[in-house]
Amino acid sequence: MKAMMQSKVGLMFVLVAFLVIVVVSSVSLKGGRIDLTENNLYTLSDGSKNIVQNLEQSVKLTLYFSDKATKELPAVRTYAQRVKELLQEYQSLSRGKIEFQVVDPAPFSEEEDAASAAGLQGVPAGLRGDEIYFGLVGESVAGGESSEAAAASGDPLNLAKNEEVIPFFQLDKEKFLEYDLTKLIFNLSQTEPPTLGIISGIPINGGFDYATRQNQPAWVVVQQMEDLFQLEWLSEDVTAIDDNIDILMLVHPNGLSDETLLAIDQFVLKGGRTLVFMDGLAETAQAGAPMMPAEASASDLGPLLQNWGLELVEGKVLGDYANSLVVSMRGNRSPVRHIGLVSLTPDSFASEDVLLAGLESINMSSVGILQPVESATTTVTPLIRSSDESNLLDASLFATLTSPETLLNDFSPSGERYILAARVSGKATTAFPDGIKVEDDAPDSENADAPVSDDVSETESSDEKPKITRTVSPDVTSADNINLIVIADTDILTDRLWVQVQEFFGQRIASPWADNAALLVNSLDNLSGNADLISVRSRGRFSRPFDRVDELRRQAEEKLLEQQKALQEQLAETDSRLAELEQVRGEDDKAILSEEQEQTVLKFQEERLKIRKQLRDVQHQLDQDIETLGRNLKLVNIFLVPLLLTVLALFARVWMRNRRLSVQH
Amino acid sequence: MNMTGIIFKREFQGYFATPLAYIFIVIFLVLSGIFTFYIGRFYDRGQADLAAFFNYLPWLYLILAPAVAMRLWSEERNSGTIELLMTLPVSTSQAVIGKFLAAWGIMGIALGLTFPLWITVNYLGEPDNGVIFATYLGSWLMAGGFLAIGSCLSAATKSQVIAFVLTLVLCFVFVVSGFPMVQDFFSEWAPLWLLDGLSTLSILSHFDAISRGVIDLRDLVYFAAMIGCWLIATVIVINMKKAD
Numbered sequence: 001m002k003a004m005m006q007s008k009v010g011l012m013f014v015l016v017a018f019l020v021i022v023v024v025s026s027v028s029l030k031g032g033r034i035d036l037t038e039n040n041l042y043t044l045s046d047g048s049k050n051i052v053q054n055l056e057q058s059v060k061l062t063l064y065f066s067d068k069a070t071k072e073l074p075a076v077r078t079y080a081q082r083v084k085e086l087l088q089e090y091q092s093l094s095r096g097k098i099e100f101q102v103v104d105p106a107p108f109s110e111e112e113d114a115a116s117a118a119g120l121q122g123v124p125a126g127l128r129g130d131e132i133y134f135g136l137v138g139e140s141v142a143g144g145e146s147s148e149a150a151a152a153s154g155d156p157l158n159l160a161k162n163e164e165v166i167p168f169f170q171l172d173k174e175k176f177l178e179y180d181l182t183k184l185i186f187n188l189s190q191t192e193p194p195t196l197g198i199i200s201g202i203p204i205n206g207g208f209d210y211a212t213r214q215n216q217p218a219w220v221v222v223q224q225m226e227d228l229f230q231l232e233w234l235s236e237d238v239t240a241i242d243d244n245i246d247i248l249m250l251v252h253p254n255g256l257s258d259e260t261l262l263a264i265d266q267f268v269l270k271g272g273r274t275l276v277f278m279d280g281l282a283e284t285a286q287a288g289a290p291m292m293p294a295e296a297s298a299s300d301l302g303p304l305l306q307n308w309g310l311e312l313v314e315g316k317v318l319g320d321y322a323n324s325l326v327v328s329m330r331g332n333r334s335p336v337r338h339i340g341l342v343s344l345t346p347d348s349f350a351s352e353d354v355l356l357a358g359l360e361s362i363n364m365s366s367v368g369i370l371q372p373v374e375s376a377t378t379t380v381t382p383l384i385r386s387s388d389e390s391n392l393l394d395a396s397l398f399a400t401l402t403s404p405e406t407l408l409n410d411f412s413p414s415g416e417r418y419i420l421a422a423r424v425s426g427k428a429t430t431a432f433p434d435g436i437k438v439e440d441d442a443p444d445s446e447n448a449d450a451p452v453s454d455d456v457s458e459t460e461s462s463d464e465k466p467k468i469t470r471t472v473s474p475d476v477t478s479a480d481n482i483n484l485i486v487i488a489d490t491d492i493l494t495d496r497l498w499v500q501v502q503e504f505f506g507q508r509i510a511s512p513w514a515d516n517a518a519l520l521v522n523s524l525d526n527l528s529g530n531a532d533l534i535s536v537r538s539r540g541r542f543s544r545p546f547d548r549v550d551e552l553r554r555q556a557e558e559k560l561l562e563q564q565k566a567l568q569e570q571l572a573e574t575d576s577r578l579a580e581l582e583q584v585r586g587e588d589d590k591a592i593l594s595e596e597q598e599q600t601v602l603k604f605q606e607e608r609l610k611i612r613k614q615l616r617d618v619q620h621q622l623d624q625d626i627e628t629l630g631r632n633l634k635l636v637n638i639f640l641v642p643l644l645l646t647v648l649a650l651f652a653r654v655w656m657r658n659r660r661l662s663v664q665h
Numbered sequence: 666m667n668m669t670g671i672i673f674k675r676e677f678q679g680y681f682a683t684p685l686a687y688i689f690i691v692i693f694l695v696l697s698g699i700f701t702f703y704i705g706r707f708y709d710r711g712q713a714d715l716a717a718f719f720n721y722l723p724w725l726y727l728i729l730a731p732a733v734a735m736r737l738w739s740e741e742r743n744s745g746t747i748e749l750l751m752t753l754p755v756s757t758s759q760a761v762i763g764k765f766l767a768a769w770g771i772m773g774i775a776l777g778l779t780f781p782l783w784i785t786v787n788y789l790g791e792p793d794n795g796v797i798f799a800t801y802l803g804s805w806l807m808a809g810g811f812l813a814i815g816s817c818l819s820a821a822t823k824s825q826v827i828a829f830v831l832t833l834v835l836c837f838v839f840v841v842s843g844f845p846m847v848q849d850f851f852s853e854w855a856p857l858w859l860l861d862g863l864s865t866l867s868i869l870s871h872f873d874a875i876s877r878g879v880i881d882l883r884d885l886v887y888f889a890a891m892i893g894c895w896l897i898a899t900v901i902v903i904n905m906k907k908a909d
Contacts, residue, residue, distance in 0.1 A: 018894035032882030036795035638698030
């Protein structure tokens with residue numbers, strides 16, 4: 001031993017030992033770790049554990065990863081390692097219900113064919129431009145018969161139903177890795193997704209846009225809902241809602257007939273869960289028909305909403321200074337604050353409700369205001385409230401709005417926090433206790449006089465068509481516990497408020513920048529009674545902005561707005577005085593202004609220039625506080641400690657010398 | 666107090682007897698500040714994390730750690746004080762560990778003095794302090810790894826400059842071995858397991874793993890092995906030189 005500690009053999013031995021320890025530990029020591037992240041990003045959440053531990057069907061997961069082709073891509077390899085380990089963790093928790101394997105689809109191999117057949121996406125990034133695969137295929141293995149067998153038996157439909165695929169693990173979606181995996185496993189374990197019935201007054205499922213004369217794709221929220229639910233689009237004149245619908249979603253209901261309203265009323269009373277998007281001003285509805293009067297762009301549910309214990313404040317939308325967004329304007333105009341366009345953060349959320357757990361920001365535009373009805377038998381729990389720097393704005397202001405800053409002109413916060421979304425539960429009775437009267441056209445045979453074949457323009461005569469009136473009474477008149485979520489904005493669903501859609505290798509990739517869709521899916525999940533998946537959703541924080549800088553920006557804007565207003569008033573006054581003087585001159589063409597008057601004109605003109613310059617300066621000063629803070633922080637961080645150290649060192653040196661001197665003497 | 670402790674104290678105070686430690690620390694702090702704010706654009710990024718700081722830290726250490734480590738043994742050998750040290754009732758390993766800990770302590774102090782940055786980021790927003798803590802720990806472990814390499818190479822040569830340059834080169838190799846450019850070089854002929862092994866050996870990949878906020882046993886083992894093995898190698902080298 002001693003000899004070894006003195007020789008080159010010893011060195012070699014140490015080197016080998018080092019290599020062995022590192023390599024062996026990297027292979028064998030898995031799972032021993034402490035997760036220090038705030039949201040325990042790297043630990044399976046209870047929701048995932050619950051779902052995995054309660055799997056009824058066996059699930060087979062195949063991770064396709066191009067091991068050889070990614071030789072040169074350490075970032076991808078590291079992420080693949082993480083995916084593999086997380087999947088192994090799922091497997092170990094699943095009590096044998098999850099089967100997991102890793103496959104390396106080499107170019108031109110059978111495995112590669114299998115991967116691309118399963119819907120995986122090859123990305124040409126590997127060695128010599130080889131396609132690399134990094135995706136997951138999950139199959140549910142029902143009743144001992146695997147879907148492979150189903151495939152072999154030539155039943156492609158069966159295969160499709162039991163398969164879930166993540167085409168490519170994108171590196172920037174790492175934060176949502178656990179959710180994506182849990183969702184995949186959850187979807188596989190479900191024999192059938194819940195059915196979601198949708199009645200929408202705005203074209204969320206795409207359609208022909210008359211303004212641009214183009215077919216519009218469905219909104220991204222639809223794609224998100226399709227991932228988890230079976231969607232059933234109901235027409236706006238539906239008279240009965242099928243029993244197979246688990247959840248009903250109403251988007252911007254407007255002008256629904258009594259029959260449809262009764263159908264909705266009955267659905268709710270029978271225990272159907274309902275999600276309602278109302279709006280004080282649905283901008284999408286307005287965009288489709290710009291000449292539409294403001295009332296038509298407000299949602300209307302007849303007597304239903306009131307009956308559920310809520311009302312939408314008529315003709316008003318929210319203006320919220322503290323939560324408002326800054327929007328960039330066309331051309332060279334500087335960005336302006338838009339108090340009708342709000343980004344709500346956890347401060348505005350009911351923190352105890354699972355719907356909003358972990359959500360960071362929800363963007364809404366021209367939001368309606370909900371108010372509980374005093375005589376209501378239901379319980380209304382606010383989910384989202386505005387800040388206390390808000391007030392009501394006339395919805396009509398938005399119809400002709402060209403510059404958002406004008407909204408600020410007469411704006412003063414009322415100090416009240418308005419309800420923007422609420423959960424409704426508890427006792428309720430039907431909104432139509434006496435039933436409704438339905439007018440049907442009398443059959444033609446009994447209606448010989450009617451000019452059936454007449455020109456359509458003769459509406460008057462067709463109005464005189466005899467009708468048969470019948471009364472439809474509600475089947476259910478009351479319920480002990482209804483279950484609704486009402487959100488007072490429909491613009492929340494539009495792509496422009498939460499997501500950026502990009503074309504990526506021929507696919508539409510949606511990168512969310514706000515949690516609007518998460519709120520929607522959370523609500524639907526919650527209503528479908530699936531709490532486990534909710535707890536997994538949205539674990540990571542997208543961004544942790546500098547709150548203080550944002551606050552400074554807001555304060556500066558507030559202060560500058562006042563200054564700007566005062567200066568603009570001054571400018572207007574000066575302009576009008578100047579105009580007066582000019583008028584005097586104009587009236588009497590030849591009149592020569594007295595020297596005093598000339599002086600005044602000059603003075604005013606100078607003042608006018610000065611005010612205009614000040615106004616420009618005000619614009620420039622906007623970011624000054626922020627820049628100053630940045631500069632100060634820079635200085636403190638780079639020089640403060642070194643400076644202190646220098647002082648300390650010098651001090652110590654002097655002190656030591658003095659001591660040495662005093663010892664010598 | 667055991668011998669390691671005594672050596673540690675002597676060495677640690679030794680750093681402050683000359684302006685050496687002070688200069689190292691000041692340069693480190695100023696450079697890290699400049700890297701964070703100007704190259705990492707910390708303030709402009711507007712994100713409440715310290716990525717702008719930690720991303721450049723390995724490269725900063727690449728210079729600083731060899732500078733701290735170079736005098737560990739070279740100086741003693743050059744001035745002959747190593748003979749004196751060996752006559753004391755101190756075993757070689759105790760001396761090695763004591764000296765290493767002193768240097769590691771200095772690096773720790775330097776790292777700790779970047780605390781205004783941590784205060785700044787908490788003042789500006791709400792960072793994930795768990796992640797920051799883990800990354801600080803990872804940084805200190807990384808510094809330990811570099812120093813252990815430096816300790817061994819410093820023992821192998823009388824010249825501080827040579828010790829510095831060799832340490833820098835070797836640390837650089839350990840940092841970049843997970844990088845695509847290095848992998849490129851090997852990928853032509855090396856088998857896959859070797860490539861993965863190389864990446865596993867890279868200090869940077871383990872530092873990155875910790876800086877996600879997860880302290881993995883494998884990363885701890887890696888750094889422990891790194892420090893332990895290089896220190897043992899230091900002992901062997903000193904013994905070999907003594908035997909010469």
